[in-house]
Amino acid sequence: MGDALAKLMELRDDPFSMARGWKERTGGKAVGFFCCLASEEIIHAAGALPVRITGENRVTSKSGAHLQSYCCSLARTSLDMALTGDLDFIDGTVFVHTCDTMQRLSDIWRLNAGYAFHGDVVLPVRFEGDAALEYMREELASFRQRVSDNIGPVDDSALVESIKLYNRNRELLSELYRLRREDPGIIPSDEALWLVASSALMEKSEHNALLEGVIEDLKGASSDGSDAKVRLFAAGSVMDQWDFLKMVEDVGGTIVDDDFCTGHRYFDAEVPVDVDPIEGIARRLADRGSCPCKYLPSRDRAGCLLDRAGEAGARGAVFFQFKFCDPHSFDYPYIKKALDEEGIPSLHLEIEHDSVSTEQLRTRVEALLETIRGC
Amino acid sequence: MTAEERKLYVKIQATEQMKQLITDYYIGAKTAEGTDKPICWITSGGPVEFLIAMDVIPIYPENHGAMCGASRMSVELAEVAERMGFSRDLCSYARGDIGSAVTKGGPIGGLPKPDFLLACNNICGTVFKWYQELARYFDVPMFLMDTPFIHKIKTEHAAEYVRQQCLELVSFLEEQTGKEFLEERFAEVAMLSVEAVDLWKQVLVTAEHKPSPFTCFDAFIHMAPIVTLRGTQQVVEYYKLLKDEMLQRIEEGVSAIPEEKYRLIWDNIPIWYEMRNLGNLFASNNACLVADTYTTAWAVDIRIDEPLTSMADAYTKIYLNISIDIMIEQLLNLIQRYDADGLVMHSNRSCKPYSLGQYDLAHEVTDKTGKPVLIVEADMTDSRVYSEAQTRERVEAFIESLG
Numbered sequence: 114m115g116d117a118l119a120k121l122m123e124l125r126d127d128p129f130s131m132a133r134g135w136k137e138r139t140g141g142k143a144v145g146f147f148c149c150l151a152s153e154e155i156i157h158a159a160g161a162l163p164v165r166i167t168g169e170n171r172v173t174s175k176s177g178a179h180l181q182s183y184c185c186s187l188a189r190t191s192l193d194m195a196l197t198g199d200l201d202f203i204d205g206t207v208f209v210h211t212c213d214t215m216q217r218l219s220d221i222w223r224l225n226a227g228y229a230f231h232g233d234v235v236l237p238v239r240f241e242g243d244a245a246l247e248y249m250r251e252e253l254a255s256f257r258q259r260v261s262d263n264i265g266p267v268d269d270s271a272l273v274e275s276i277k278l279y280n281r282n283r284e285l286l287s288e289l290y291r292l293r294r295e296d297p298g299i300i301p302s303d304e305a306l307w308l309v310a311s312s313a314l315m316e317k318s319e320h321n322a323l324l325e326g327v328i329e330d331l332k333g334a335s336s337d338g339s340d341a342k343v344r345l346f347a348a349g350s351v352m353d354q355w356d357f358l359k360m361v362e363d364v365g366g367t368i369v370d371d372d373f374c375t376g377h378r379y380f381d382a383e384v385p386v387d388v389d390p391i392e393g394i395a396r397r398l399a400d401r402g403s404c405p406c407k408y409l410p411s412r413d414r415a416g417c418l419l420d421r422a423g424e425a426g427a428r429g430a431v432f433f434q435f436k437f438c439d440p441h442s443f444d445y446p447y448i449k450k451a452l453d454e455e456g457i458p459s460l461h462l463e464i465e466h467d468s469v470s471t472e473q474l475r476t477r478v479e480a481l482l483e484t485i486r487g488c
Numbered sequence: 489m490t491a492e493e494r495k496l497y498v499k500i501q502a503t504e505q506m507k508q509l510i511t512d513y514y515i516g517a518k519t520a521e522g523t524d525k526p527i528c529w530i531t532s533g534g535p536v537e538f539l540i541a542m543d544v545i546p547i548y549p550e551n552h553g554a555m556c557g558a559s560r561m562s563v564e565l566a567e568v569a570e571r572m573g574f575s576r577d578l579c580s581y582a583r584g585d586i587g588s589a590v591t592k593g594g595p596i597g598g599l600p601k602p603d604f605l606l607a608c609n610n611i612c613g614t615v616f617k618w619y620q621e622l623a624r625y626f627d628v629p630m631f632l633m634d635t636p637f638i639h640k641i642k643t644e645h646a647a648e649y650v651r652q653q654c655l656e657l658v659s660f661l662e663e664q665t666g667k668e669f670l671e672e673r674f675a676e677v678a679m680l681s682v683e684a685v686d687l688w689k690q691v692l693v694t695a696e697h698k699p700s701p702f703t704c705f706d707a708f709i710h711m712a713p714i715v716t717l718r719g720t721q722q723v724v725e726y727y728k729l730l731k732d733e734m735l736q737r738i739e740e741g742v743s744a745i746p747e748e749k750y751r752l753i754w755d756n757i758p759i760w761y762e763m764r765n766l767g768n769l770f771a772s773n774n775a776c777l778v779a780d781t782y783t784t785a786w787a788v789d790i791r792i793d794e795p796l797t798s799m800a801d802a803y804t805k806i807y808l809n810i811s812i813d814i815m816i817e818q819l820l821n822l823i824q825r826y827d828a829d830g831l832v833m834h835s836n837r838s839c840k841p842y843s844l845g846q847y848d849l850a851h852e853v854t855d856k857t858g859k860p861v862l863i864v865e866a867d868m869t870d871s872r873v874y875s876e877a878q879t880r881e882r883v884e885a886f887i888e889s890l891g
């Protein structure tokens with residue numbers, strides 16, 4: 114393991130240490146956000162650090178007074194983190210319109226968590242058509258204004274700089290995925306996915322520098338024969354279960370490409386830089402093909418995922434989602450059917466942050482791998 | 489109905505007319521299947537006036553879902569969808585509807601096949617995913633009317649976006665039906681809709697009277713026409729009739745339940761399969777549910793002078809598309825208007841936009857008014873998650889606590 118990778122891996126056990134350290138060093142503000150549709154560039158250009166909150170494995174103590182048990186554990190554990198003071202380093206939060214749960218969580222959070230800044234970005238649900246794109250631009254512009262008023266000025270030149278930094282990060286992460294498609298054995302899936310997830314937890318320029326180091330090292334590396342592992346494609350919302358991923362590798366599988374919002378969706382598509390920055394950000398969001406919360410009638414999500422699974426040489430697929438997640442649950446049967454028609458075996462796993470049992474999942478992953486090997 | 493139940497309720501005469509209206513509507517819709525009369529499935533909060541103005545038959549899977557629930561057929565239909573891979577945790581209207589679409593099952597042998605679909609996400613994000621599945625299953629086009637959620641204030645650009653979509657919807661319908669959209673016709677329909685909604689509101693407020701002439705369980709049944717047929721003359725006539733009957737009750741001193749001692753507000757969608765039992769349970773404890781947050785969802789204002797703009801506005805502002813703060817205001821308002829003694833909340837597993845936030849709402853209500861709140865855990869049509877015994881116990885204890 115190279116130095117840069119080792120340094121990043123060290124941070125995995127305490128994901129918010131980076132943000133805390135950054136605040137201490139710079140005295141800047143940290144802004145929590147949930148969804149990768151949040152336009153981090155705008156927050157970053159205001160001089161703040163966007164920090165992604167994705168829940169964590171814990172038994173909740175305080176959120177149960179606000180959220181029913183049939184709410185996804187991402188929302189329940191995130192709120193619990195806020196209410197117990199574990200997010201005391203953040204100065205504000207941004208909610209983007211995605212699912213019904215997030216929409217209500219925003220209100221509950223605003224009424225109970227009490228951070229200085231609360232930003233709602235009510236992006237359209239339609240991501241196609243002139244009216245929707247016009248509305249999206251207006252909403253992003255209004256968000257930029259609110260950030261300027263409450264956090265720090267967001268002028269054009271700063272925004273363009275941030276966009277470049279973020280685009281560079283996207284380029285590097287795409288490169289990482291490309292290298293893994295060629296030779297997945299150079300770095301296990303849990304580490305590769307942490308390279309993406311960590312990007313949303315630390316200052317982008319630092320992350321870029323570390324990523325450059327990692328990629329440099331990986332380019333030189335090769336894993337003789339380690340492509341013996343079964344290549345898998347995975348889909349879901351947030352992937353934050355490192356033990357699960359390690360287990361997949363242990364039993365002989367490897368996730369070569371994915372449709373996680375802390376994975377490929379995070380860095381998919383770049384912001385065009387030859388247009389007005391807000392226009393550019395809007396275009397990128399609409400270009401990203403695959404969010405189940407958004408309506409993209411001209412694109413067939415299952416088809417796109419199948420194509421990518423094919424390019425990755427995946428022989429099986431894993432749906433990994435949180436229980437009570439409506440958007441992903443609705444898409445599952447249709448994507449599963451498309452996989453079946455192509456003869457790609459798949460596995461559907463549902464977890465909750467407060468009761469993860471890697472052991473139970475192990476048997477099911479093993480069974481999937483056996484099916485694939487038997488094919 | 490047993491003799492004992494009969495004593496607990498005074499029967500609403502207009503019910504027969506309402507049943508006839510709904511039966512005729514479903515027969516009309518079913519016989520239109522396969523003819524050249526276009527059929528569109530639409531969500532309960534959708535702008536149906538456009539369809540009526542274009543002579544399209546609107547079909548409401550949610551109303552059908554309520555029917556399936558009330559006749560206790562939802563579970564078997566939901567199980568069909570579950571076998572197709574749809575999670576048991578998804579909205580049971582959606583599961584039941586997908587199950588019914590595939591098997592033609594349910595109390596009326598399924599709904600007539602749609603020629604196209606109109607989903608409006610002012611009630612939830614579920615409808616958009618659900619209709620996407622229907623679009624794939626029936627292989628028909630779908631129009632999504634996207635009404636941005638209102639967290640605090642409604643923005644200008646959101647209003648403009650919805651208005652633009654109304655225009656797009658017009659083009660979509662012209663394309664689907666091959667007919668021209670006539671503004672005068674639309675204004676007529678909108679006017680009828682306003683009139684019906686207004687009458688419906690007048691019906692609902694008769695419950696301000698003490699004792700109340702009807703309960704929200706009656707409202708749940710009598711809301712069917714305002715959901716499915718608003719924009720037509722028949723509905724206007726029907727609500728005139730119902731309103732007169734309620735006013736007459738007030739005049740004659742007739743109350744919905746024999747002895748109204750407590751007045752309560754209901755929050756969330758009814759527990760359809762349990763309506764009668766619950767109604768009796770409250771009535772036998774002298775508690776009248778005088779108002780609810782659900783049936784008022786159709787009590788929106790539309791301005792005649794600018795039907796399209798105000799329609800876009802009205803459809804964006806409905807109860808499920810607003811933030812908890814605005815919901816709190818509306819709830820407090822209901823409690824005050826109807827002089828209620830407490831609030832009963834149905835924590836409905838199926839419906840996250842309606843249910844998440846209820847704990848905070850409950851807390852606020854008690855905090856601001858001192859009135860108690862009962863939260864009942866259930867599902868509107870999936871009876872597998874409901875415990876009758878437990879609910880009975882809790883309701884009785886709650887009413888006892890009212891003193």
Ligand code: SF4
Binds near residue numbers: 185212440
């Ligand atoms: S998309 Fe799914 S996992 Fe994410 S907040 Fe919504 S329900 Fe939870």
Ligand code: SF4
Binds near residue numbers: 550581613808838840
């Ligand atoms: S019950 Fe709730 S989730 Fe289901 S369709 Fe109605 S509003 Fe949407």
